[in-house]
Amino acid sequence: MAALTTGVEHEQVIDVHERFYEFIRSFRDRSGSYKYRERIKQMITMGQKSLIVDYNDLYLFDNRLARLLIERPDEVLQQASEVVKEVVMNEAPDYGETIDRFYVRVRALPRVVPLRRLRSEYLGKLVMLEGILVRTTPVKEKIVKARFMHCTREQGCHRFDWPPEGELIGDILERPPACPVCGGSSSGTFRLLPEESKLIDWQRIVLQERPEEVPPGQLPRSIEVVLQDELVDSARPGDRISIVGVVRVRPDSVSKKRAVFDLYIEANHIEVSQKILEEVVITREDEERIRALARDPWVRKRIIASIAPAIYGHWEIKEAIALALFGGVPKITEDGVRIRGDIHVLIVGDPGTAKSQLLQYAARIAPRGIYTTGKGATAAGLTAAVIRDKTTGEYYLEAGALVLADGGVAAIDEIDKMRDEDRVAIHEAMEQQTVSIAKAGIVAKLNARTTVIAAGNPKFGRYLTNRTLADNINLPVTILSRFDLIFILKDRPNPEEDRKLARHVLEVHRETERIKPEIDPALLKKYISYARRYIRPRLTAEASKLIEDFYVEMRRMSSENPEGPIAITARQLEALIRLAEAHAKMALRSEVSREDAEAAIRLMKTFLESSGMDIESGRIDIDVIMTGKPRSKQEKLTRIMEIIEELESESEEGCARLKEIQRRAASEGIESSLVEEAIRSFRRDGIIYEKSLGCYAIVR
Amino acid sequence: MGSLLPGNRLELLLRMIEIEYKLRPVRIMIIRDEKPLTVDGQHIELQKGIEIEVPYWLAQTLISEGIADMVESPISIEDIARVHFSALSARTPAELEPLPQNFYQNAKEFIKSLEDRIRRELNPILLEEKQKALQYLMEIIDKRLLVILQSLRSPTTMAELSSKLAPEESALLDFLYKTIDLWKRSLLPPQH
Numbered sequence: 001m002a003a004l005t006t007g008v009e010h011e012q013v014i015d016v017h018e019r020f021y022e023f024i025r026s027f028r029d030r031s032g033s034y035k036y037r038e039r040i041k042q043m044i045t046m047g048q049k050s051l052i053v054d055y056n057d058l059y060l061f062d063n064r065l066a067r068l069l070i071e072r073p074d075e076v077l078q079q080a081s082e083v084v085k086e087v088v089m090n091e092a093p094d095y096g097e098t099i100d101r102f103y104v105r106v107r108a109l110p111r112v113v114p115l116r117r118l119r120s121e122y123l124g125k126l127v128m129l130e131g132i133l134v135r136t137t138p139v140k141e142k143i144v145k146a147r148f149m150h151c152t153r154e155q156g157c158h159r160f161d162w163p164p165e166g167e168l169i170g171d172i173l174e175r176p177p178a179c180p181v182c183g184g185s186s187s188g189t190f191r192l193l194p195e196e197s198k199l200i201d202w203q204r205i206v207l208q209e210r211p212e213e214v215p216p217g218q219l220p221r222s223i224e225v226v227l228q229d230e231l232v233d234s235a236r237p238g239d240r241i242s243i244v245g246v247v248r249v250r251p252d253s254v255s256k257k258r259a260v261f262d263l264y265i266e267a268n269h270i271e272v273s274q275k276i277l278e279e280v281v282i283t284r285e286d287e288e289r290i291r292a293l294a295r296d297p298w299v300r301k302r303i304i305a306s307i308a309p310a311i312y313g314h315w316e317i318k319e320a321i322a323l324a325l326f327g328g329v330p331k332i333t334e335d336g337v338r339i340r341g342d343i344h345v346l347i348v349g350d351p352g353t354a355k356s357q358l359l360q361y362a363a364r365i366a367p368r369g370i371y372t373t374g375k376g377a378t379a380a381g382l383t384a385a386v387i388r389d390k391t392t393g394e395y396y397l398e399a400g401a402l403v404l405a406d407g408g409v410a411a412i413d414e415i416d417k418m419r420d421e422d423r424v425a426i427h428e429a430m431e432q433q434t435v436s437i438a439k440a441g442i443v444a445k446l447n448a449r450t451t452v453i454a455a456g457n458p459k460f461g462r463y464l465t466n467r468t469l470a471d472n473i474n475l476p477v478t479i480l481s482r483f484d485l486i487f488i489l490k491d492r493p494n495p496e497e498d499r500k501l502a503r504h505v506l507e508v509h510r511e512t513e514r515i516k517p518e519i520d521p522a523l524l525k526k527y528i529s530y531a532r533r534y535i536r537p538r539l540t541a542e543a544s545k546l547i548e549d550f551y552v553e554m555r556r557m558s559s560e561n562p563e564g565p566i567a568i569t570a571r572q573l574e575a576l577i578r579l580a581e582a583h584a585k586m587a588l589r590s591e592v593s594r595e596d597a598e599a600a601i602r603l604m605k606t607f608l609e610s611s612g613m614d615i616e617s618g619r620i621d622i623d624v625i626m627t628g629k630p631r632s633k634q635e636k637l638t639r640i641m642e643i644i645e646e647l648e649s650e651s652e653e654g655c656a657r658l659k660e661i662q663r664r665a666a667s668e669g670i671e672s673s674l675v676e677e678a679i680r681s682f683r684r685d686g687i688i689y690e691k692s693l694g695c696y697a698i699v700r
Numbered sequence: 701m702g703s704l705l706p707g708n709r710l711e712l713l714l715r716m717i718e719i720e721y722k723l724r725p726v727r728i729m730i731i732r733d734e735k736p737l738t739v740d741g742q743h744i745e746l747q748k749g750i751e752i753e754v755p756y757w758l759a760q761t762l763i764s765e766g767i768a769d770m771v772e773s774p775i776s777i778e779d780i781a782r783v784h785f786s787a788l789s790a791r792t793p794a795e796l797e798p799l800p801q802n803f804y805q806n807a808k809e810f811i812k813s814l815e816d817r818i819r820r821e822l823n824p825i826l827l828e829e830k831q832k833a834l835q836y837l838m839e840i841i842d843k844r845l846l847v848i849l850q851s852l853r854s855p856t857t858m859a860e861l862s863s864k865l866a867p868e869e870s871a872l873l874d875f876l877y878k879t880i881d882l883w884k885r886s887l888l889p890p891q892h
Contacts, residue, residue: 032825056778059785060832067788110785284772285801288727 014064016079023061024087040084044092050103050230051084052269055110069106073126073246077268080104100198103229105269106244115209115221118263122247129265130242130273132404134222135206135387135396139232142202143194144169150179152188159193203232204394207243207265211370211404224264231267237384238403238446240273282526289523290530294588303586306517306524308361311354312505313497316606320345320485321362323603324451325409325528326585328578329536340433342451343578344482346415348473349489350462355455359411362453365521367529368408370401374418374456382412383425383435384446397437402429402448407532409451416456416474423479426452430482454483463490484575485607530588537584539577543597547576550601572608576600636670640678644688648697655695713871721805722757727771734767774813775806777829777836784836787843793857796847798864807837848873852880 024036035057043051059066069076081102089096109128118129146169151157162176163169175190208222225243227234235241245265252260282290293299300322307318323343330341349355363369372382383400402410415423429435429448436445459474472488473480480486519527539547551573579600584592643664647656658679662672679696682688691697734746739758746762751771754762762768783799790796800806814830817823848869851857858877862870 028825030825030829032823056781059781060777063781063784063788066785110782111789 014062014068016065016068016076017083019062019065020076020080020083021086023058023065024083027057027061029057037087040087040091044088044095047095048230049099049101050105052105052107053080055106055108058106059110070109070126072124073268074124077104077106103268107269107271109244112242114213115207115223116213118223118247120249120263123249123263124247126244126246126268127265128242128244129207129223131207131209131222131240132211132399133205133235133237133239133241134208134404135398136233136235136237137204137394137396140202141199142169142228143173143197144200145198146173147193147196148176149191149193150181150188151191152182154187155182158182159196200229201232203227205235206396207241210240212368224262225267226264227267227270231270234270235272236446237397237399238406238448242271242273243267244269282530286523286526287530290527290588293519293523293527300583300586302518303524303527306519306521307365308354308358309517311357311361312500314354314358314489316603317345317347317358317487317489320487320603321358321453322586323579323582324453324485325362325366326531326582327451328581328585330449338433339574340431340449341578341581342433342449343484343575343582344430344452345454346475346480346483346486347453347455347489348458348463348486349455350491351457353489353491355489356413359413359453359455362409363411365525365528366409366411366451367525367532368405369411370405370408371411371413372401374412374414374416374423382422383429383448384437386437399446400435402426402450402452403435403446405450406447407449409453412452412454414456415454415479416459420476423476427478427482430479452483463488481571484572484578485603486610487607488610531585535585535588535590537581537590537592537596539580539592540594542594543580543592546594546597546601547573547580550604551576572604576604579603633674636674637678637681639668639670640665640675641682641687644682644696645698653692653695655691655697658694658696661696710871710875713875714868717867717871718805721802723755724802725753726756726759727751727753728759728762728768729771730762730768732767775800775803775810777810777833780807780810780833780836780840784840787840790843790847793847793851793861796844796861796864799866803866804868807833811837844869845872848876852876 024040025034027034027036029035036051036053039051043049055066055069058069065076081104084102084104085096085099088099088102106126109126111128112130113122113127115129115131118127146162147159148162149157149159158179158181160176160179160181162180164180173192179188179190203226205225205227206222207225209220211220214220225245243265245267248264248266249261250264251258252262293302296302304315304319304322307321311318320343324345327343328341331339333339347355347358360371363371381400382402384403385398385400387396387398388394389396412418412426429450430452433447433449434445435448437443456473456475458472463472517524576597577600580592580596583596583599584590589596640661643661644656647660647664648654651657651660658675661679662675665675666672679688683690683696686699688696688698729751730746730748732746733748736746737744739754744752744754746767759768759770763770779800783803786797811830811833814826814833818826818830847861848865851861851873858873862873865873
C-alpha cells in the first residue's frame with residue numbers, strides 16, 4: 001500500500017490505510033463505545049454503502065491524517081473506502097461481496113469556504129460549502145465501468161471492461177486505445193454495451209449563495225455540484241444545505257477558448273440544514289443579551305418601536321409586522337396535516353404612506369427575508385420554474401423567491417400590479433405552504449413555509465371609503481382571504497396629525513443620526529431568530545377561553561339574525577391563535593397568556609372594523625374579504641337573479657328586458673347601477689345570456 | 701504601573717486578565733434549596749429551579765458544593781480541536797483567526813477539570829483526552845506565538861493582528877514591542 005506524505009509542518013509519512021483502519025477499529029467516543037465499528041455494523045444492517053465520518057473525530061484521532069484528507073482527498077478517500085470494504089468483509093462477507101465500492105463520507109469540516117472565495121487554490125481539495133440548492137436535474141445514470149465488444153475479422157468478437165481494474169471513468173467516456181484482450185488497436189470495431197456496463201445514479205445540482213450573504217448590489221454566486229450514488233435526490237430545491245466535496249475543474253462549455261475552465265464540486269456528503277434559521281449565528285453572549293432583553297416588561301413595545309423608526313406612526317401596522325416576523329407555532333397533527341404558523345399581512349394604502357419602506361425594513365430584519373415587487377416578479381420567479389440549460393440542454397428545476405425564503409419572510413410590494421396569472425401562483429404557497437410544479441416531465445412539490453407581507457395601492461388611486469375592500473384593491477378575493485391581517489392606510493388631512501408628521505420627517509432629515517431604533521437591528525434580528533427557533537408557546541386554558549368566547553360571541557351576533565352578515569369564520573379563529581402565539585413569542589414566553597389573547601383580539605377587531613366592514617349595513621361582515629361581496633350585496637344580487645327569472649317566465653319572448661329588470665329592482669330599492677353590474681357579472685360567469693338585444697335569459 | 705519593570709508589568713497584566721475572568725458574570729441553575737447568601741452586600745436567593753447570574757468564582761464554589769449547575773456548556777476537546785485546526789491552517793498573519801472569548805482561560809479550566817476527573821475515575825479515555833487537549837493547546841500557543849513574533853518586524857502587520865489577539869496575547873505583544881523599542885533605543889546614540 002502506497003504511503004502518503006503530508007506537507008503540514010514537517011514532511012511526514014503516513015500510511016493512510018493503516019491509520020484509517022486503526023481509526024475505525026479503535027476510535028471511542030466519550031461514552032467509551034467504538035463509534036465507527038458500531039456505525040459499520042449499522043451500515044450492514046441497513047444495507048447501506050456509505051460510512052459517515054465526523055471530521056472532528058478523525059482530527060482528534062490523528063490530525064495529520066485529517067489534514068491530509070483535506071489536502072489530498074482522492075487518495076485518502078480511496079484508501080478509506082478500501083478499509084471499509086475490508087472491515088465489512090470481516091464482519092459480513094456475504095454483504096461485502098455484493099457491494100462494489102463503499103464510500104467514506106465526511107461531515108462537518110471545521111471551516112466553511114464562502115462560495116464567493118472558492119478559487120483555483122482549492123482545486124483537488126476537500127471543502128465544505130453552504131448555500132441554497134436552487135436547481136436540480138432529474139437523476140441520470142453514469143457509466144463508471146464500461147463494457148466494450150471488440151470485433152475483428154481475424155479473431156471474432158470478444159468483450160472486456162474498460163478502464164482497467166482500479167480505475168473509474170471520469171467525465172468523458174473515450175474509446176479504449178487498444179483492445180486489452182487481443183491487443184489490436186486500429187483493426188476491428190469497438191461497440192459499447194451500456195446494459196452490461198456498471199452504472200451509478202448521477203445528478204447535477206446548483207448551489208447558490210444564501211440571499212443574506214450576498215453583498216449589496218451584487219449578484220448571488222453559484223456553483224455546480226455533482227451528486228453520485230446514494231447522494232442523489234437527498235435535497236430539494238429551496239433546501240439550505242451544506243456540502244462537503246472535492247473541487248474539480250472542467251472546460252468552460254460556453255467559451256471556445258480551451259484554456260478557460262469552470263470549477264465544480266464533486267460531492268462527498270450533503271447535509272440538509274434543519275429549517276431553524278441556522279444562518280443567524282447566536283453566540284452565548286448574544287443569548288445572554290436576548291434573555292436580558294426579554295426580561296424587560298416593555299420588550300414588545302420596544303420591538304414594535306424598533307420597526308422602521310424613521311416612519312412616523314402606523315403603530316398597529318408595525319405591531320402586525322412584528323407579529324408576522326415572530327410568527328405563530330406551526331403544528332403537524334398525527335395524521336400528517338400541517339397547520340401553518342405564518343401570519344400573512346397585507347397593507348393597502350394611499351400613495352406616499354411609507355408602505356414600501358415598512359416592507360423593506362421588515363425584509364431586512366427578518367432572519368430570512370426576501371423583498372420583491374409585483375412588477376418585478378413572475379409566477380415562475382416567485383414559486384418555481386423548469387428551465388433549460390442553454391449549454392447542456394438539460395432541464396432544471398429552479399426554486400423561486402417563496403421557496404428560497406422558506407422558513408422566513410417574503411415581502412411583496414405592489415402586489416396589485418402583478419399580472420393575474422403570476423399572482424395566482426402564490427395561492428398554494430400562502431395556505432398549503434408548498435409549491436407544486438409539473439412541467440417538462442419534472443413533477444415536484446417544494447416547501448414554501450414563508451410569511452407573506454404584501455402591500456398594494458388602491459385601484460382608484462385613493463382608497464374610497466364608500467366602497468368595499470375588494471372593490472378598492474385589484475386583488476382577487478381568493479388571495480385577500482388568505483391574509484390574516486389586512487390594514488388600510490388612508491391619507492386623510494388632519495392638522496394636528498399632519499404637524500406631528502411634518503415635525504418627525506423634518507427631524508429625520510435634519511438630524512438623521514438621532515433616529516435610532518430602540519433595539520439595534522442586528523440584535524433584533526437575532527432576537528427574532530432565537531424566538532422562531534426555540535420558543536413554542538402553548539395556549540393556556542385562560543387564553544383559549546378568551547379566544548373561544550370572542551369567536552362564539554361574534555358568531556352569535558350573526559346567528560341571532562340569520563339574514564345578517566357573518567362576522568368571523570374559522571379562518572379568523574386560526575389567525576387569532578397565531579397572533580396570540582406570536583405575541584407570546586415576542587416576550588420569549590412559553591405560554592400564551594390572557595394578555596396575549598387580548599392583544600390578538602384587539603388587532604383582529606381593528607382589522608375587521610377597517611377592512612371587513614360592510615359599508616352599507618355598518619356591520620362587520622367577513623364576506624367582504626372572503627367573497628368580495630358583503631351579505632347585503634349578496635342578498636341584492638340574489639334578488640336581481642330572482643327578478644330575471646320572474647320576468648323571463650312572465651314574458652312571451654322568454655327573456656327579461658334590462659329596462660324591466662331595472663324598474664322592478666328600483667321598486668325594491670336596488671339601484672340600477674348594481675343591476676347593470678350584476679348582469680355583467682352574471683353574463684361573465686355564464687349564469688345568463690343575451691337572448692336578443694337587451695333581453696336576458698337564464699342558462700339552463 | 702508606570703514604574704514597574706516590563707517583565708513584572710506583563711505578569712501583572714496576565715494576573716488581571718485571570719481576575720477579570722473569575723469575576724465575569726455567568727448563569728447558573730440552582731439545583732438544591734439552600735439559605736440565601738450575601739456576597740459583597742448583594743443578596744442571592746438559592747431556590748431550587750431558578751436561574752441566576754453570579755460571578756464565575758462563586759459559580760464554581762456553588763457547583764462544587766452541589767448547589768448549582770452551569771447553564772452554558774463548557775468548552776470541550778472538540779472546541780479546542782477546531783481552534784487547533786484554524787490556528788495551524790493560517791499561513792500568514794492575515795489568515796489568523798481570532799480565538800473564541802476567554803479561550804486560554806477556558807482551556808486551562810477544562811484541562812484542570814479533566815485532571816480532577818482522572819484522579820477520581822481512573823478512566824484511560826479521560827487521560828487520553830487530557831493529553832490531546834494539552835498537546836493541542838501547546839501547538840496553538842506555539843503557532844500563534846510565531847505569528848506574533850513575525851508581526852513585530854512590521855508595524856502594519858501588528859495593527860492588523862491586534863484585533864485578532866486574545867488579551868493574553870495582546871499583553872505579550874505589547875510587552876515585546878516595548879522591550880525591543882527600549883533595547884533599540886539603548887543601542888543607538890541619543891537623537892537631538
